[in-house]
Amino acid sequence: MSGLDWYLQINLKARHLRLLVTIDTYRNLTQVADVTHVTLPAVSKSLAELERGIGLTLFSRTAQGLVPTPYGDCLIRHAREMLTILHQARDELKALSSGTEGKVHIGMLPASASALLPQALSLLKHRSPGTNVMVIEGTKASLLPELWQGRLDLVVGRLPPPDTLGSFEEKELLEEPVTLMTGRHHPLARRKSLTWADLHPYPWILPPPGSILRDPLERALEAHNVPLTTNYIETLSVHVARAHLQISDFIAVMAGTPANDTTQPLCTLPLSLPRLLRPAGVLWNRNRSLTPSAQLMIECLEEAARQLRPDHDATAQGTSKSSKAHRINRSVMPLPNG
Structure with a gap:
């Protein structure tokens, strides 16, 4: 095992991840010391130990402050992802210990999913009152990076063009004219x-x-x-x-x-437009496992979409009439022998 492998697998701690992200945010060790309530020499020592353990220079010292090197950019990106995963694990553990069933973070694209998401949330709370939800409205440009980084579990709304999806999985739910x-x-x-x-x-x-x-x-x-x-x-x-x-x-x-x-x-207005958009649907990151709460939310979105489709009422009424006719026919049919 190389020194880099050993350090990343054995010696890298969550505090190192937080240090990297904080330095990247402020680019100044004095400010990092202030916001983390640690002395400046302690911050400098921690960064030096981290760079020495990895064997790579993570930041360049410039007149404008600390600037990440390509090695630093790489490790900072993964540090943010790992901290997000740790926070999600913390939230799930807290939910389990408090008797709730988890939390799902949803991004909603504006001007779409206006009926779909509320209907799905109603189904979710009916099936699992202990599953809590945070909904954040935003644009594709703001929500998809959050989904990729794991800060959102799902994004609901008008599906973007397929060539913009990258590592995202999608499920079409509802045609909205x-x-x-x-x-x-x-x-x-x-x-x-x-x-x-x-x-x-x-x-x-x-x-x-x-x-x-x-x-x-x-x-x-x-x-x-x-x-x-x-x-x-x-x-x-x-x-x-x-x-x-x-x-x-x-x-x-x-x-x-x-x-x-x-x-x-x-x-x-009685004027017909061609199909201008893709259907409403739900997106998630195929590289991340869906939590049970997120999986349940997708099921509720699918059910809500079925209920909102124009043919749902007609189908439901037809089924009801068929069932009623079946009950009437059974009432006049002779019972089988025995």
């Missing part, structure tokens, strides 16, 4: 049929540039000769969009958003 929506008072809301030219006079609520929906939306509107005016609002917030539609003549492009919300009812 993209529709044009207005407030109930909008001049076009009372029309039973429309042409694309009817949209020209009105301002828009648009997803921001770089979001999953923006580019395919622009291409679809361009194909119908609908110009995007200079009068628009850009947001990924469903709440902002719904609220503004109530008080304006704007048109919004929304995915999977129910029109019949009792507090903020909207109108769906």
Whole structure:
């Protein structure tokens, strides 16, 4: 066994990992000593021992402070991942010892999964009240790195293009059509049929540039000769969009958003857009084991998706009628002998 192997497998401690991450954060040993409540000589000694044990220089001393070398960058990246795993183990152990059943950390992509995730959370709490959940809303750019680093267990929402997934596993859950929506008072809301030219006079609520929906939306509107005016609002917030539609003549492009919300009812315009987006679904890191809580959450998401599909009510009613007819038929059938 080489000296590097021996040090990493036998002598590397959690305190070394924390030291590396803290130095990388502050790049100054005096600040590291202050935030860790350790003397400056002790911090310097710990770093020197770590570099000597590994046999590599982890930081370069510059006028701007400590800068990680390529060896330092490598070890810091893995240190962050290992600390995340240790924190997750701590949380699971605490949950087990306190009688709860674990915790799942979920990232939710905005402007999607607005019905899917709440339905799944309701199923989860019904099946396992002791399983707790933290939900963080964010963009693909902010949530996928958190998922890769293990700070999130799952990301729920509109699935990104397959070529951006890398080491992530995905499960498609629900097709959510993209529709044009207005407030109930909008001049076009009372029309039973429309042409694309009817949209020209009105301002828009648009997803921001770089979001999953923006580019395919622009291409679809361009194909119908609908110009995007200079009068628009850009947001990924469903709440902002719904609220503004109530008080304006704007048109919004929304995915999977129910029109019949009792507090903020909207109108769906009778114009059909092509399939602009991939289905809503769930992502996880295939290189990390899913906790039992995360596995249960995926099961609840699958069940919620089945309940939200348009054919679910018809299927359920058909099953109910079939069962009722079966019971009636059985009541008039002669019983078998014996």
